[in-house]
Amino acid sequence: RRADCCSDFISRRARAGAAAPYTAHAAENPEINAWLVIEPDDTIIIRVAQADMRQGVLTSMPMPVAEELEVDWSRVRAEYADPARHVQNDGVYRRMQTGGNAAVRESREFLQLAGAEARERLIKAAAELWLVNPEDCRADYGEIHHDASGLSVNYGAITAAAANVRVANVKIKSSEDFGLLELPTPRLDVPAKVDGSAVYGIDVRLPGMLYAAVRHAPVPGSEVRSLRFNAVCGMPGVVKAVRMQDAVAIVAEHYRQAKTALDALPMQWTASPDAKRHSENFKREFVRGLDTDGVPVRRTGDAVRALDQSETTLASDYVVPYLAHACMEPMNCTASVTESGVAVWAGVQNPETALSAAARAAGVDASKVRMDNCFLGGGFGRRSHTDYITEAVQIAREVNAPVQMIRSREEDMRRGRYRPMAAVRFKVGFDLDKNVTAFTNHSVSHSILEDANPEAVRGGVDPSSVEGLANLPYDFPNLAISHTMKRTHLTTWWWRSAGNSQNAYALECFMDELAVAAKRDPFDLRRAHLGAGPTCARCWISCGNAQSGAAA
Numbered sequence: 001r002r003a004d005c006c007s008d009f010i011s012r013r014a015r016a017g018a019a020a021p022y023t024a025h026a027a028e029n030p031e032i033n034a035w036l037v038i039e040p041d042d043t044i045i046i047r048v049a050q051a052d053m054r055q056g057v058l059t060s061m062p063m064p065v066a067e068e069l070e071v072d073w074s075r076v077r078a079e080y081a082d083p084a085r086h087v088q089n090d091g092v093y094r095r096m097q098t099g100g101n102a103a104v105r106e107s108r109e110f111l112q113l114a115g116a117e118a119r120e121r122l123i124k125a126a127a128e129l130w131l132v133n134p135e136d137c138r139a140d141y142g143e144i145h146h147d148a149s150g151l152s153v154n155y156g157a158i159t160a161a162a163a164n165v166r167v168a169n170v171k172i173k174s175s176e177d178f179g180l181l182e183l184p185t186p187r188l189d190v191p192a193k194v195d196g197s198a199v200y201g202i203d204v205r206l207p208g209m210l211y212a213a214v215r216h217a218p219v220p221g222s223e224v225r226s227l228r229f230n231a232v233c234g235m236p237g238v239v240k241a242v243r244m245q246d247a248v249a250i251v252a253e254h255y256r257q258a259k260t261a262l263d264a265l266p267m268q269w270t271a272s273p274d275a276k277r278h279s280e281n282f283k284r285e286f287v288r289g290l291d292t293d294g295v296p297v298r299r300t301g302d303a304v305r306a307l308d309q310s311e312t313t314l315a316s317d318y319v320v321p322y323l324a325h326a327c328m329e330p331m332n333c334t335a336s337v338t339e340s341g342v343a344v345w346a347g348v349q350n351p352e353t354a355l356s357a358a359a360r361a362a363g364v365d366a367s368k369v370r371m372d373n374c375f376l377g378g379g380f381g382r383r384s385h386t387d388y389i390t391e392a393v394q395i396a397r398e399v400n401a402p403v404q405m406i407r408s409r410e411e412d413m414r415r416g417r418y419r420p421m422a423a424v425r426f427k428v429g430f431d432l433d434k435n436v437t438a439f440t441n442h443s444v445s446h447s448i449l450e451d452a453n454p455e456a457v458r459g460g461v462d463p464s465s466v467e468g469l470a471n472l473p474y475d476f477p478n479l480a481i482s483h484t485m486k487r488t489h490l491t492t493w494w495w496r497s498a499g500n501s502q503n504a505y506a507l508e509c510f511m512d513e514l515a516v517a518a519k520r521d522p523f524d525l526r527r528a529h530l531g532a533g534p535t536c537a538r539c540w541i542s543c544g545n546a547q548s549g550a551a552a
Contacts, residue, residue, distance in 0.1 A: 028040055029156070029159045029160055029163070030159070030160055030163040030164075031163065032117075032118040032121055032122075032159060032162055032163050033114055033117055033118060034047070034081075034085070034089075034092045034093065034114075035047050035065060035081075035093075035111070035114040035115075035118075036065060036069070036114060036115070036118050037159075038118075038155045038156055038159040039156055039159075040156045040157070040159075041156055042075055042142055042154050042155055042156040043075055043077055043156075044066065044069070044071050044075050044076045044077065044142075044155075045077050045078075045079055046061075046062035046065045046066065046076060046077070046078055046079075047078075047079055047080070047081040047082075047093070048061045048062065048078050048079070048080055048081060049061070049080075049081045049086070049093040049094070049095060049096045049107070050095075050096070050097075050098040050103045050107075051080075051098040051347065051348060051349050051351070051373055051376055051379065051383075052189060052375050052376060053098065053347075053349070053375075053376035053378060053379035053380075053383070054376075054378075055103075056187060056189075057098070057103050057104075058078045058187075058188050058189045059078070059185060059186075059187040059188050059189065060103065060104050061078070061103060061104070061107065061111060062076055062078050062188070063180060063181055063185060064104075064107075064108045064109075064111035064112045064115060064181065065111050065112070065114050065115035065118075066115065066180055067112065067115060067173065067178060067179065067180045067181045068112050068113075068114075068115030068116040068118075068119055068172060068173060069115040069116075069118055069119050069139070070119060070139040070140055070141065070142070071141065071142045071155070072141055072142050073180060073185060073186070075142060076188065077188065078188050078189075080351075080372075080373045081093045081096070083096060083351035083352055083354070083355045083371045083373065084355060084366075084367075084369060084370050084371060086351070086352060087352060087355055087356070087366050087367075088366075088367055094107065094110055095107060096350060096351050096352045097349060097350040097352070097353075097384065098349040098350065098379065098384070099349055099350075099379075099381060099384055099494060109172065112172040112173065113170060113172055116170045116171065116172045116173075117167060117170045118162070119139045120134075120167040120170050121162040121163070121165050121166075121167055122139060122144055122155055122158055122159070122162045123137045123138070123139055123144055124162070124165045124167055125158050125161040125162040125164075125165050126144035126146070126151075126153050126158050127146075128161070128165070129153070129158065129161065130146055130149065130151050132146050132148075132149070132151075136148060142154060142155050143155065144158065189375075193375075198375050199374050199375060200329055200347060200374055200375045200376070200377050201329065201332050201333065201334070201345060201346045201347040201374045201375075201376070201377075202329055202330065202332045202377070202404075202406065203374070204334045204345045204374065204404060206334065206336070206345075206402040207402075208401050208402065209334070209401065209402045209403065209404055210239055210251050210252065210253060210399060210401050210402070210403045210404070211251070211252055211253070211254055211255040211257075211258050211403070211404050211405075211406065212242070212249045212250065212251045212252075212258055212392070212395045212403050212404070212405040212406070213249065213250050213252075213255060213258035213259040213261075213262045213406065213408065214247055214248070214249045214262075214391060214395075214405060214406075214407055214411060215247060215248050215249075215262055215265075215267075215411060216246055216247045216411065216414070216415040217246045217247065217269045217270075217272075217415075218269060218275075218414070219269075219272040219274050219275045219489070220246075220272075220274070220415070220489050220490060220491060221246075221272045221274060221489055222246065222269040222270050222271070222272045222275075223245055223246055223269065223270045224243055224244070224245070224246070224247070224248055224267065224268075224269060224270075225267075225268040225269055225270050226267065226268045227241065227243065227248055227265060227266065227267040227268070228265070228266045228267075229241040229265070231264070231265065231266050232250070232261040232262075232264050232265050235257070235260065235261045235264070236252075236257055237252040237253035237254055237257035237258075238250060238251075238252045238257060238258070238261045239251045239252055239253065239399065240398060240399055241265070242394070242395045242398045242399075244391065244394055247391065248262070248265065248267055249262075249391070249395050249405065250262040250265060251395065251398075251399055251403060255404070255406055259408065272489075274488075274489040277488070277489065279321055279322075282321075282322070282421055282488060283319055283321075283421075283423075285486065285488075286319065286421055286422065286423040286444045286445075286486055287317065287319060287423050287444075289423065289444035289484045289486050290317060290423050290425045290442055290444055290484075292442075292444075292484050293482065294442050294443075294444075294482035294483050294484040295459060295460040295461050295482060295483055295484070296480070296481075296482050297461060297466050297469070297470045297481040297482055297483050298469075298470050298472070298479065298480075298481040299479065299480055299481075300476070300477070300478060300479040300480075301438075301477055301478035301479065302478055303438045303439065303440050303478040303479055303480035304438075304440075304480065305478075306429055306437045306438035306477070306478035307427065307429040307437075307438040307440065307478075309429070309437070310429025310430055310431065310437055310438060311429075311430055311431055311432050312429070312430045312517075313427060313428065313429050313430070314427070314428050314430070314513065314514060314517045315425065315426065315427040315428075316425070316426055316509075316510050316513055317423060317424070317425045318423070318424045318425075318426075318502075318505070318506035318509065318510070319421075319422070319423045319424075320419075320421065320422050320501075320502040320505070320506075321421055322418040322419065322420065322421045322446075322490055322492075323418055323419040323495070324412065324413045324416040324418055324419075325378070325380045325381065325382035325412075325416060325417070325418075325419070325493075325495065326378075326409075326412070326413065327376075327377060327378030327379065327380065327382055327383070327412075328377045328378045329347070329376065329377020329378055330406055330407055330408065330409050330412060331382070331383075331388045331406075331407040331412050332346065332388065332392075332404060332405060332406045332407065333345070333346040333388050333389050333391070333392035333393075333404070333405050334346065334392065334402060334403065334404040334405075335358070335389075335392040335393045335395070335396035335402065335403055335405070336396055336401075336402040336403075337362050337393060337396045337397045340368075341364065341368035341369060341370065342358050342359065342362045342364060342368060342369045342370070342393060342396075343369075343370050343371075343372075343402075344358045344369065344370070344371045344372070344389060344392070344393065345371075345372045345374060346371075346373070346374060346388070346389060346392070347373065347374045347375055347376035347377065347379075347383060348371075348373055348376075348383050348384075348386075348389065349376070349379050349381070349383045349384035350384050350386075351371055351373050353384075353386055354371060354386050354389045355369050355371045356386075357386035357389045357390050357393075358371065358389055358390070358393045360390070361389070361390045361391075361393035361394050361397075362393050362397060380495060380496045381493060381494030381495050381496060381498075382416070382417060382493065382494075384493075384494055385417050385493050387417070388405065388407065391405055392404075392405035417451075417491050417492060417493030418490055418491070418492050418493065419492065419495040419501055419502075420445050420446035420447070420448060420465070420492045420495075420502075421445070421446055421486075421488070422443060422444065422445035422446070422465070422502040422503075423443065423444045423445075424441070424442075424443045424444075424469075424502065424503065424506040424507075425441065425442045425443070426439075426440070426441050426506070426507075426510040427439075427440045427441075428440070428476075428514060430517070430518065434517070434518040434519060434520070435518075436476055436477075436514070436518070436529070437477060437478060438476070438477075438478040438479075438480075439474075439476035439478070439479050439480075440479075440480045440481075440482075441469055441472075441480070441481045441482070441507075442481075442482045442483070442484070443465065443466065443469060443482075443483050443484070443503065444483075444484045444485075444486050445462070445465040445483070445484075445485065445486065445499070445502070446485075446486055446487060446488060446490070446492050447462035447464075447465055447485045447487070447492070448462060448464050448465070448492045448493060448494060448495075448498065449462040449463070449464060449465075450462060450485065450487065451491050451492050451493065452493065452494070457485075460483075460485060461483050461485070462485060464498040464499045465483060465485070465499050466481070466483050466499060466503070467497075467498055467499030467500045467503060468499060468500040468503035468504045468507060469481050469483075469499075469503050469507065472507070473530060474511070474526070474529040474530060474531075475529055475530070475531030476529065511525065511526060
């Protein structure tokens, strides 16, 4: 029997009478559309396609729906949308991935449309019940009103009928008509996170569940050469060893038992030519790359000539290392593989790709996979990768029980998917008055896209690697930006802010150096070079005004 990881959480929250996000469940009333269910007691259940990783989507995503639906926010509850339904019904939830600060920005309009459609259905259903014109009815605070007759009905009482009517040409509100979206709104996830009832992936507990600890090859590219399971098979709780191409897992009754046995397991790995490479090697390689010409990314004027004609110059190099995401919640996934299908419980940033990865790992069609998304104890891009989903399913295939695979924090740091290493060089030229006459930049970076989606790399430049440089906010009369892609045996992945992670740091540090060399106030120097860029200029002017006001 497949248990719902959040079922106890749901019932506890329901008994407490509080609104809280949880995994999708069977509703009493038929749904009005894929996004929305209204229960007989007027509870409004709004489905959220994105993952909660503390950024507030379990509140911000229901808000556009509730705005159009004209409901009492205290009646609203959020639940995760079903990834299996999304996959099987032609992407019914439009966009399930979480990343790039895009949840609200790319979803607001169709979420408003979902709420507006539901509102119009409710109005039409009530009008048909009362035999009146729908245009003479209005929605307000969870009720449909017909002012001429004084009739009114709660949403919950008319929802079943509304589910069977159709409406066309639904219009959504413009920003000047917003009500709820303009107000401070209590977050729906706070009660569960305060009282500890929020279920993260690592909190999942299932009947008969086993635990797996995993060790990967010490160097990417190495594979398992040999292991002696008989040396640890008699240790307490140990059930099985699972050998994968570049990793070994020990399955046991408890995680600590699995980890203890894994640490004691004799194993050997194939040799790798990269075994002796380390951070200092990488640093030297990337810095040497700064001496190459690179691929031109942006040009204004003739920066090379202007540099040659400058009275003085200033140059600085910045180097940042590979960095693990180091999520507070270790990478984990619980999986069950049976003849009837695959069930997965995890916190993921892209349930759609996670479901597909589980299907591939189990060797079944995606229609045979059910996935429950849980709260994420940190994502930062790391949980948009599916490696930990694949491993959990591979392990679960080998045992006749649900298995929770946990990567230790050390293992995740040692064999994660990293923020790229990068080296960034700036050089400027000054005239006699210390005005900047030329600005050049060359960066060398491991490409995320080359690891994630090589087809997206065009012309030798990964756009994400030059974020913050290619779109440099500062204006200079002669500007040259170039880039060199550099690859190592490590694997990179999406990181919070992507290229801006290293580039903004390097750029702004150099702007401070530039200000010192030019004997200018760093704030005034930046504002002077913002030029006509409206967004950055407004930001700096606002900051300057605030600073002046505070000083006064």
